[in-house]
Amino acid sequence: MLQTLSLDWSADEQILDARLLPSEKQQIIELLAQRINGRVPLGYLLNVAYFCKQPYYVDSRVLIPRSPIAELIDNRFMPLMTDGAGINPKQGVNRLPHSDQPYIPERILDLCTGSGCIAIALAYAFHDAVVDAVDLSRDALEVAAINVDHHLKDDQVSLIESNLFDKIPAQRQYDLIVSNPPYVDASDMADLPAEFQHEPDLALAAGQDGLDIVRKILARA
Secondary structure (H helix, E strand, O other): OOOOOOOOOOOOHHHHOOOOOHHHHHHHHHHHHHHHOOOOOHHHHHOOEEEOOEEEOOOOOOOOOOOOHHHHHHOOOOOOOOOOOOOOOOOOEEOOOOOOOEEOOOEEEEEOOOOOHHHHHHHHHOOOOEEEEEEOOHHHHHHHHHHHHHOOOOOOEEEEEOOOOOOOOOOOOOOEEEEOOOOEOHHHHOOOOHHHHHOOHHHOEOOOOOOHHHHHHHHHO
């Protein structure tokens, strides 16, 4: 209701006690009907979803952000990345296994970027890093461009239309590669709940066992 009425999520009690105009009530009822009867995800109805505590524009061209990668970003990928002694340096991670000097990733790759939320969250987490955000879908990249512009990350995040690594120069190396790729197997694709059927198949389906894209990423990373 707050989003529909263009009110802040932290509205005070005085606003919450306000009466709605008939036109405002009707707008909310129409959204509820789409959510309940059409099973349209809330993110698509409101064109907004939150990731790493930041709002992102979403529509049916992209998945609605819900990746546990958000927790990794919030924790700066600890303890997955530590210094050479296994110690967790808060300011960054080490470049080489035998080095105990922490560093901040300078170049990051986000594969299958979709709405761009992961790439942008990485740019927030690592202020001095350059992030390449890659997706096969031009439609998805159009949504990502909206979000990059909204978050003023044009100087950090570059959008690249590519099938995984295909259009990335071989000499370009990354300190960190992140991906939330399609991972739904054929059996689950055939039995998806109605909400997920509103999302693009390209961002979900990944072959018979759900690992088609993962294998390609690991083979070429």
